[in-house]
Amino acid sequence: MRTAVADGGRRVSVHLADQDRQALIVALSHLPGNAAADTAVLPELTGLGAVTCGTDTAEDGRRVWAVLDL
Template sequence: MRVRNRRTAAWSLEAALWSAAKASAHVLDRLHEWGYREADTAEAALTDLLVRTAVADGDRRVSVHHADQNRQALIVALSHQPGPAVADTRVLAELTSLGAVSCGTDTADDGRRVWAVLDL
């Protein structure tokens, strides 16, 4: 996965129940640092769902990658679990209901990615 020509941040966390809340706090802190003072519960809830989905894949760690561009944020959770991504339309529908303007899931050599883009 490549994200170019924009501000980015990334965190590696243990794949544990507490990881979703920690990741949400990291993303909100970074959004506020980047000047998006209005970022709050919607961004936190969306990050929480992405990370919980990655944790459920069963690996020992998850990575959260975050970028912004033109008042939109990209948030990606990577499970590092090899193999095909589990098709779960419920997760994509829930991401959309939380405000994602685009979202998806795919599998690469480095594991399953679950991602969402939202307007800020």
């Protein structure tokens, strides 16, 4: 969430899903355009136990996502 909020958009959304004893968590900044890359976020997510994680930007803003074992 911290990374999505730092983009400076007017809103942030969080999306959750589960499948096969794993949870997918996605934070979306809703700020169009290219956001500056945050190189610290992925190692932090891995350190918190993310099985896999990533970040990308698109027309609807930056997405930061992580998959965690339940």
